[in-house]
Amino acid sequence: MATDYYELLGVDRDASPDEIKKAYRRLARRYHPDANPGDPAMSERFKEIGRAYEVLSSPDKRSNYDTFGDERGPAAGPGFGDFGNISDLFSQFFGGVGQTQSRTGPARGSDILTEVKLTLEEAALGVEREVEVTTLTACPDCEGSGARPGTSPVTCQDCSGTGEIRSVRRTMLGNVMTAHPCPTCRGTGERISDPCRNCRGAGRVPVTDTLTVQIPSGVDDGAQLRVGGRGESGTRGGRSGDLFVAIRVMEHPVFQRAGMDLGCELTVPMTVAALGGELEVPMLIEDPQQIEIKPGTQAGEVVKLRGRGMPQLHGGRRGELVVLLRVETPTRLTPEQAEKLAQLAEMRGETAGSKSFFDRIKEAFK
Secondary structure, eight states: OOOOOOOHTTOOOOOOHHHHHHHHHHHHHOOOOGGGOOOOHHHHHHHHHHHHHHHHTHHHHHHHHHHHHHOOTOOOOOOOOOOHHHHHHHHHHHSSSSSSOHHHHSSSOEEEEEEEEEHHHHHHHHHEEEEEEEEEEEEETTTTTTTTTOOOEEEEEETTTTSEEEEEEEEEEEEOOOOOTTTTTTTTEEOOOBOTTTTTTTTTEEEEEEEEEOOTOOOOOOOEEEEEEEEEOOOOGGGOOEEEEEHHHHHHOEEETTTTTTEEEEEEHHHHHHOOOOEEEESSSSOOOEEEETTOTTTTOEEEEEEEEEOOSSSSOEEEEEEEEEEOOOOOHHHHHHHHHHHHHHHOOOOOOOOHHHHHHHHHHH
């Protein structure tokens, strides 16, 4: 998952704009390239801090980030920034060149994903949904330490508490230092000599819980809502991961959606299309509305109703309802109706072949 901007700036999720600004200024002075000349790691850190402040200082971007875990919103995809810096690439291929990272503390818990299905009406109005998730949470007996109650983990002797085993080898480029997680303590830096019986030393146990998730109005299919801190608990007291709720909006029998706009078809009788009149159009979340059909309306014409589409996410504006008109040609006529229609055709001079249209209609109903 992406970097947690709140954690990066060292502020709580409910921090005020002033607290975020103060945290940014303090870190910017510390990691500014001028204060750390020739240190690419500090320069990269400075850029990350700037990006975090750019998002959290903007109410709109912060709202999207809090909801979806990305300031760009539900449709955001990976960009070039997701590839990381050049040192990350070296680490992937060579296991670290000239530098290693020591254990920074308890590992953060994993994020978990669940799915919620909505009707189009629910997506338009916004709803509360209960979701059942099974996740790993801190063991109540050992309080997440993994050690039997009354005992504590001890420092791993193989890695001296660093969580890593380091080695240096000579190459044509010089000495290359590599590091990999310690197999004895699995990178935690601690060893449990007397494990907890309940969690068997893992420090976590599976728990199934039911959470209430607030789904905002205007959410689209494929969006992911983030519930901070409701993922798996971290190991050895580490910070919990997040819960991501994937939204699936089911197909609607009447309406089709395109962003904030909705579309539907309306059947117009031939006589109404010719003479004009009013017809009732269904609405998604309101009562049906009457629209005017102009005389001479042709098949395929559209009528747009402003403010009758989907609501904007985190906004009050709504899109349009686009109504496609389908002129209905009658297929079952009584002899009297057919004769009247034939007379109209005769008056308009609409004939086909050697026989008049009027004669052909009459023969069809003999």
